[in-house]
Amino acid sequence: AQSVTQPDIHITVSEGASLELRCNYSYGATPYLFWYVQSPGQGLQLLLKYFSGDTLVQGIKGFEAEFKRSQSSFNLRKPSVHWSDAAEYFCAGGLVGKLTFGTGTRLQVML
Amino acid sequence: GAVVSQHPSRVICKSGTSVKIECRSLDFQATTMFWYRQFPKQSLMLMATSNEGSKATYEQGVEKDKFLINHASLTLSTLTVTSAHPEDSSFYICSASQGGGTLAKNIQYFGAGTRLSVL
Numbered sequence: 001a002q003s004v005t006q007p008d009i010h011i012t013v014s015e016g017a018s019l020e021l022r023c024n025y026s027y028g029a030t031p032y033l034f035w036y037v038q039s040p041g042q043g044l045q046l047l048l049k050y051f052s053g054d055t056l057v058q059g060i061k062g063f064e065a066e067f068k069r070s071q072s073s074f075n076l077r078k079p080s081v082h083w084s085d086a087a088e089y090f091c092a093g094g095l096v097g098k099l100t101f102g103t104g105t106r107l108q109v110m111l
Numbered sequence: 112g113a114v115v116s117q118h119p120s121r122v123i124c125k126s127g128t129s130v131k132i133e134c135r136s137l138d139f140q141a142t143t144m145f146w147y148r149q150f151p152k153q154s155l156m157l158m159a160t161s162n163e164g165s166k167a168t169y170e171q172g173v174e175k176d177k178f179l180i181n182h183a184s185l186t187l188s189t190l191t192v193t194s195a196h197p198e199d200s201s202f203y204i205c206s207a208s209q210g211g212g213t214l215a216k217n218i219q220y221f222g223a224g225t226r227l228s229v230l
Contacts, residue, residue, distance in 0.1 A: 042223050102154065
Protein backbone atom coordinates (compact mmCIF):
# COMPACT_ATOMS: atom_id res chain seq x y z
CA ALA A 1 0.00 0.00 0.00
CA GLN A 2 1.11 3.52 -0.68
CA SER A 3 2.09 5.50 2.38
CA VAL A 4 3.86 8.61 3.53
CA THR A 5 5.37 8.71 6.99
CA GLN A 6 6.39 11.72 9.05
CA PRO A 7 8.13 10.28 12.12
CA ASP A 8 8.11 13.49 14.13
CA ILE A 9 4.75 14.64 15.46
CA HIS A 10 6.10 17.77 17.11
CA ILE A 11 9.38 19.66 16.79
CA THR A 12 10.53 22.71 18.68
CA VAL A 13 13.41 24.87 17.48
CA SER A 14 14.76 28.24 18.47
CA GLU A 15 14.38 31.14 16.11
CA GLY A 16 17.45 31.35 13.90
CA ALA A 17 18.28 27.67 14.27
CA SER A 18 18.27 25.25 11.37
CA LEU A 19 15.39 22.92 10.72
CA GLU A 20 14.94 19.50 9.18
CA LEU A 21 11.58 17.76 8.96
CA ARG A 22 11.62 14.13 7.98
CA CYS A 23 9.46 12.38 5.43
CA ASN A 24 9.62 8.82 4.15
CA TYR A 25 7.50 7.27 1.45
CA SER A 26 6.55 3.77 0.44
CA TYR A 27 5.35 3.36 -3.11
CA GLY A 28 5.79 0.82 -5.85
CA ALA A 29 7.32 3.52 -8.03
CA THR A 30 8.81 6.88 -7.16
CA PRO A 31 5.88 9.19 -6.53
CA TYR A 32 5.64 12.89 -7.05
CA LEU A 33 6.50 14.43 -3.69
CA PHE A 34 5.28 17.59 -2.05
CA TRP A 35 5.60 19.61 1.11
CA TYR A 36 2.68 21.72 2.25
CA VAL A 37 2.35 24.08 5.21
CA GLN A 38 -0.85 24.74 7.13
CA SER A 39 -1.41 27.59 9.55
CA PRO A 40 -4.11 27.12 12.21
CA GLY A 41 -7.58 27.12 10.72
CA GLN A 42 -6.27 27.54 7.21
CA GLY A 43 -5.88 25.51 4.07
CA LEU A 44 -2.61 24.15 2.77
CA GLN A 45 0.03 26.14 0.96
CA LEU A 46 2.42 24.40 -1.40
CA LEU A 47 6.03 24.90 -0.31
CA LEU A 48 7.78 22.83 -2.95
CA LYS A 49 7.47 19.80 -5.16
CA TYR A 50 9.65 17.10 -6.69
CA PHE A 51 8.80 15.38 -9.92
CA SER A 52 12.15 14.36 -11.35
CA GLY A 53 15.62 15.70 -12.12
CA ASP A 54 17.66 17.62 -9.60
CA THR A 55 17.21 15.97 -6.23
CA LEU A 56 17.61 19.22 -4.29
CA VAL A 57 14.45 21.26 -4.69
CA GLN A 58 14.07 24.89 -3.76
CA GLY A 59 10.75 26.20 -2.55
CA ILE A 60 9.14 29.31 -1.19
CA LYS A 61 9.93 31.01 2.11
CA GLY A 62 13.53 29.79 2.06
CA PHE A 63 12.69 26.08 2.29
CA GLU A 64 14.39 23.32 0.38
CA ALA A 65 14.00 19.56 0.26
CA GLU A 66 16.24 16.75 -0.85
CA PHE A 67 14.99 13.60 -2.54
CA LYS A 68 16.99 10.50 -1.66
CA ARG A 69 15.86 7.46 -3.54
CA SER A 70 18.10 5.08 -1.58
CA GLN A 71 16.46 6.15 1.66
CA SER A 72 12.95 6.70 0.27
CA SER A 73 13.08 10.10 1.89
CA PHE A 74 12.16 13.66 1.05
CA ASN A 75 13.25 15.76 4.01
CA LEU A 76 12.44 19.43 4.30
CA ARG A 77 15.10 21.87 5.47
CA LYS A 78 15.53 25.51 6.29
CA PRO A 79 18.86 27.02 7.40
CA SER A 80 17.40 29.64 9.72
CA VAL A 81 13.89 29.43 11.12
CA HIS A 82 11.72 32.48 11.68
CA TRP A 83 8.97 32.74 14.28
CA SER A 84 6.42 32.97 11.45
CA ASP A 85 7.38 29.47 10.32
CA ALA A 86 5.48 27.97 13.26
CA ALA A 87 2.77 25.83 11.64
CA GLU A 88 1.85 22.29 10.67
CA TYR A 89 3.87 20.76 7.85
CA PHE A 90 2.59 17.96 5.68
CA CYS A 91 4.54 15.77 3.32
CA ALA A 92 2.54 14.19 0.52
CA GLY A 93 3.14 11.72 -2.25
CA GLY A 94 1.14 11.32 -5.41
CA LEU A 95 0.64 9.11 -8.41
CA VAL A 96 -2.07 9.53 -11.02
CA GLY A 97 -3.36 12.70 -9.43
CA LYS A 98 -4.22 11.49 -5.92
CA LEU A 99 -2.24 12.58 -2.91
CA THR A 100 -1.44 10.60 0.19
CA PHE A 101 -0.56 12.77 3.14
CA GLY A 102 1.66 12.08 6.09
CA THR A 103 0.29 12.72 9.54
CA GLY A 104 2.00 16.08 9.78
CA THR A 105 4.70 17.65 11.94
CA ARG A 106 3.84 20.57 14.15
CA LEU A 107 6.66 23.08 14.30
CA GLN A 108 6.98 25.30 17.31
CA VAL A 109 9.48 28.16 17.25
CA MET A 110 10.94 29.53 20.46
CA LEU A 111 11.85 33.18 20.52
CA GLY B 112 -1.58 32.42 -9.68
CA ALA B 113 -3.39 29.17 -8.88
CA VAL B 114 -5.77 30.53 -6.27
CA VAL B 115 -8.58 28.44 -4.85
CA SER B 116 -11.39 30.12 -2.96
CA GLN B 117 -13.56 28.21 -0.52
CA HIS B 118 -16.77 29.55 0.97
CA PRO B 119 -17.97 29.80 3.67
CA SER B 120 -15.00 29.71 6.00
CA ARG B 121 -17.19 28.82 8.92
CA VAL B 122 -20.74 27.56 9.24
CA ILE B 123 -22.86 26.58 12.19
CA CYS B 124 -26.07 24.70 11.53
CA LYS B 125 -28.74 22.75 13.34
CA SER B 126 -28.84 18.99 13.24
CA GLY B 127 -30.89 17.71 10.31
CA THR B 128 -30.25 20.64 8.00
CA SER B 129 -28.13 20.63 4.86
CA VAL B 130 -25.05 22.74 4.26
CA LYS B 131 -23.43 23.62 0.96
CA ILE B 132 -19.73 24.47 0.64
CA GLU B 133 -18.36 26.04 -2.52
CA CYS B 134 -14.90 25.66 -4.00
CA ARG B 135 -13.80 27.89 -6.85
CA SER B 136 -10.61 28.09 -8.87
CA LEU B 137 -10.16 31.80 -9.47
CA ASP B 138 -7.43 32.00 -12.10
CA PHE B 139 -7.27 28.59 -13.72
CA GLN B 140 -9.51 25.87 -15.01
CA ALA B 141 -9.76 23.00 -12.58
CA THR B 142 -10.18 19.76 -14.43
CA THR B 143 -10.21 17.88 -11.17
CA MET B 144 -11.28 18.91 -7.71
CA PHE B 145 -10.81 17.06 -4.47
CA TRP B 146 -12.62 17.18 -1.15
CA TYR B 147 -10.86 16.36 2.09
CA ARG B 148 -11.91 16.12 5.68
CA GLN B 149 -9.53 16.92 8.49
CA PHE B 150 -10.10 15.98 12.11
CA PRO B 151 -8.46 18.01 14.87
CA LYS B 152 -4.70 17.62 14.88
CA GLN B 153 -4.86 14.94 12.22
CA SER B 154 -3.97 14.61 8.60
CA LEU B 155 -6.22 15.10 5.62
CA MET B 156 -8.54 12.31 4.59
CA LEU B 157 -9.58 12.28 0.95
CA MET B 158 -13.33 12.02 0.66
CA ALA B 159 -13.88 12.21 -3.08
CA THR B 160 -12.47 13.24 -6.42
CA SER B 161 -14.56 15.02 -8.99
CA ASN B 162 -14.00 15.76 -12.64
CA GLU B 163 -15.92 18.45 -14.43
CA GLY B 164 -19.13 17.15 -15.91
CA SER B 165 -18.96 13.68 -14.44
CA LYS B 166 -19.92 11.96 -11.22
CA ALA B 167 -17.60 12.14 -8.28
CA THR B 168 -15.54 9.17 -7.22
CA TYR B 169 -15.87 8.55 -3.51
CA GLU B 170 -13.30 6.94 -1.27
CA GLN B 171 -14.18 3.81 0.59
CA GLY B 172 -16.30 4.47 3.64
CA VAL B 173 -17.57 7.88 2.50
CA GLU B 174 -21.35 8.02 2.17
CA LYS B 175 -22.31 9.26 -1.26
CA ASP B 176 -25.81 10.21 -0.21
CA LYS B 177 -24.63 12.24 2.73
CA PHE B 178 -21.83 14.09 0.97
CA LEU B 179 -23.13 15.24 -2.40
CA ILE B 180 -20.51 16.60 -4.75
CA ASN B 181 -21.23 18.57 -7.89
CA HIS B 182 -18.56 19.75 -10.32
CA ALA B 183 -20.71 21.58 -12.82
CA SER B 184 -18.06 23.79 -14.36
CA LEU B 185 -14.29 24.02 -14.70
CA THR B 186 -14.13 26.57 -11.91
CA LEU B 187 -16.71 25.43 -9.38
CA SER B 188 -17.31 22.37 -7.25
CA THR B 189 -19.74 22.13 -4.37
CA LEU B 190 -19.98 19.79 -1.41
CA THR B 191 -23.37 19.46 0.23
CA VAL B 192 -23.57 17.81 3.61
CA THR B 193 -27.12 16.52 3.75
CA SER B 194 -29.05 16.03 6.99
CA ALA B 195 -26.02 17.05 8.98
CA HIS B 196 -25.43 15.60 12.44
CA PRO B 197 -22.94 16.53 15.15
CA GLU B 198 -20.58 13.76 14.02
CA ASP B 199 -20.26 15.57 10.67
CA SER B 200 -18.66 18.51 12.44
CA SER B 201 -15.20 18.85 10.99
CA PHE B 202 -12.86 20.92 8.86
CA TYR B 203 -13.51 20.40 5.17
CA ILE B 204 -10.90 21.41 2.61
CA CYS B 205 -11.10 21.43 -1.15
CA SER B 206 -8.31 21.41 -3.66
CA ALA B 207 -8.07 21.73 -7.41
CA SER B 208 -5.65 20.68 -10.10
CA GLN B 209 -5.30 21.89 -13.64
CA GLY B 210 -5.71 19.93 -16.79
CA GLY B 211 -3.01 19.53 -19.37
CA GLY B 212 0.14 17.52 -18.84
CA THR B 213 0.97 15.00 -16.18
CA LEU B 214 2.84 17.49 -14.03
CA ALA B 215 -0.03 19.96 -13.85
CA LYS B 216 -2.50 17.24 -13.01
CA ASN B 217 -0.47 16.20 -10.01
CA ILE B 218 -0.22 19.59 -8.32
CA GLN B 219 -3.12 20.41 -6.04
CA TYR B 220 -3.93 23.91 -4.87
CA PHE B 221 -5.94 24.15 -1.69
CA GLY B 222 -8.74 26.34 -0.45
CA ALA B 223 -8.65 27.83 3.03
CA GLY B 224 -11.11 25.30 4.41
CA THR B 225 -14.56 25.37 5.98
CA ARG B 226 -15.16 24.75 9.65
CA LEU B 227 -18.54 23.03 10.00
CA SER B 228 -20.17 22.86 13.41
CA VAL B 229 -23.43 20.96 13.71
CA LEU B 230 -25.41 21.64 16.87
